[in-house]
Amino acid sequence: MNMTKISTLMLVATLAVSGCSTIKGWTGKRDNGSLDYQKSHKLDPIKLPANQRSAEFVPLYPTPSVGQNTLDITNESGSQYALPKPPKVQ
DSSP, X not given: OOHHHHHHHHHHHHHHHHHOHHHHHHHHTSOOSTTGXXXXXXXXXXXXXXXXXXXXXXXXXXXXXXXXXXXXXXXXXXXXXXXXXXXXXO
């Protein structure tokens, strides 16, 4: 093959992969771990031995106790966080 055919083939392949909604559908179904935080739970406080001297432990970022999440923040396959669409500007 000459360089013109190779260049054309590479250009067509690049355009097809970057603009094709089918590729977006394939990559959108993979689990990227963006929803793993919803399965987390609060850990017990740090416990040191009784004879261990230490300063008072104050959590830097306290976590509130909240109920079940009712927001729909998943994509159509349920595996990734989906950003909400921005409001329309008139």
